[in-house]
Amino acid sequence: MITYKFRLYPKKAEVEKLEIAKEVCRQTYNYLLAELNEGYTKNEIQNFLLDLKVVNPQMDNVHSKVLQMENQRLFGNLSSLSQRKKQGHKVGRLRFKGKNWFKTFTYNQSGFSLTHLKAKKGILWLSKIGEIPIKLHRQVEGNIKSITIKKSLGRWYASVVTDNVIKRVCGIGEIGIDVGIENYIYDSDGNAYENPKHFDNYHQELKIAQQSLSKKEKRSNSRIKARIKVAKIHERIANARDDFIHKLSTKLIKENKFIAIEKLNIKNLIGISYNAKNIADASWGKLSMYLHYKAENAGCVVQDVDPAYTTRDCNFCGHRNRKLFLWQRQFCCEKCNGELPRDYNSAINILARGKELASLEKASNTGQLVQQEASMKAEATTST
Ligand SMILES: [Zn+2]
Structure with missing residues (x-):
């Protein structure tokens, strides 16, 4: 449906x-x-x-x-x-x-x-x-x-x-996805996806409308009008965001057969305002949800990955570096001097970790199957 x-x-x-x-x-x-x-x-x-x-x-x-x-x-x-x-x-x-x-x-x-x-x-x-x-x-x-x-x-x-069920077809690529504030997402092929520019205009509009609302006298008609205006902008923002996430998730599924995405983690959200945090939080949750349900239909695998240390580990040599501050946008390895944009490095680590997790899960599933078969055989022999 x-x-x-x-x-x-x-x-x-x-x-x-x-x-x-x-x-x-x-x-x-x-x-x-x-x-x-x-x-x-x-x-x-x-x-x-x-x-x-x-x-x-x-x-x-x-x-x-x-x-x-x-x-x-x-x-x-x-x-x-x-x-x-x-x-x-x-x-x-x-x-x-x-x-x-x-x-x-x-x-x-x-x-x-x-x-x-x-x-x-x-x-x-x-x-x-x-x-x-x-x-x-x-x-x-x-x-x-x-x-x-x-x-x-x-x-x-x-x-x-x-009643339609859209039949999707996935691509052949494999990517890791790092979510962030500067870029909406960064993938392990080095592509950055920015928040659409018009979001900034909406937020500016919202700020002005909210300021005007706060100046209106309580219980006045003009206050009601101002409140409706604020609510309408909120609705426009939500619709535009939803549209953006729909298109992005469809594109990612069309291009890839394996997607590793970081599980939401508060580390990315430190240093931004409470409000922006909530919005970002909700929209990444939605991206993950859309990817999962579209993937299922297309035969693509989406793997959630714990992002701990993905910003610090060097994807060239594996060395775990000292903490990167949020303002440090470039990753530079202390050991091998490998250098990459910070989120690019994370995305590559997320892909590697995702693949590892996926193969572990696969192995444990086949392990369970082998065990099941063995116990069924054992049952069969004892009953005869
Ligand atoms: Zn290194």
Whole structure:
């Protein structure tokens, strides 16, 4: 399954219908929750939906399957609540949803169609709502299973879920990856991948917006507006970063059959601000996650590596050098005088260590197999 997120550009009339649908779904969810609290079963509650329609004529303005999904949502929430309880978390009861806490509704299997017009333009047709322009920045592959409509910060989005499983093909290279602040990553072939330049502009924009927010009077309208502006920039940054990580991970998988990547380590993060640290931290975690799941599909191996000493060990002679300070961007071996950019040296060490780990794991797996076979044979001989 693949999920695509697209921005919608509804006109005024459609916005009104979307708002009504969202509101009716919210009311429906709350009605059904009240029924659940009364002790009715899932099927009884499902049937109750039909009775509701008589009471609430607004429900005719919403595609019937969309309302049925509220029943599923309710029981989905219920089961995740009990799951959390099993894990030992303290949980309360399901809550009734207030207006600001209800942001999505879902078309499942029917009641929609998506047409690609030209370039990135398309039309999403939704039953009981109509046609809405949609920006298709990615090609949708596979059959659409469901579409979830979401309102976020005054904008409308569609999450399109398809049944397609992308078949990826990996390359033939082998690389080690060092993550860093100066360069986003550095690989063992000597390639540096920088953070995209436009991130700096976004962060500058964010800083200005945050400053302006802090000057606004509490509880004023202009403060609310300023807050929304800050949130929108945050969202743009998150989207741009996600896009960057998607493209980078796809490229790395396409080129390589073996990737060693350092496990996140606080050593890289010393000396940068708390905020920047959090952002960097989260984005490397995401890169590692995307690499792992794309690799699995492509037949590529991604090996996590403990990065301890990878900056200090010389990749030419193996000598462990004294500590490198963060400002020392060049690695220079005390023993053999070998010299390389610091992160390049680390990346080569990470690749070597990754390959070692991978072959050890392979050996232990085959070892286990041999053992298993031996014990099965032993069992076979004793039983005869
Ligand atoms: Zn050396």
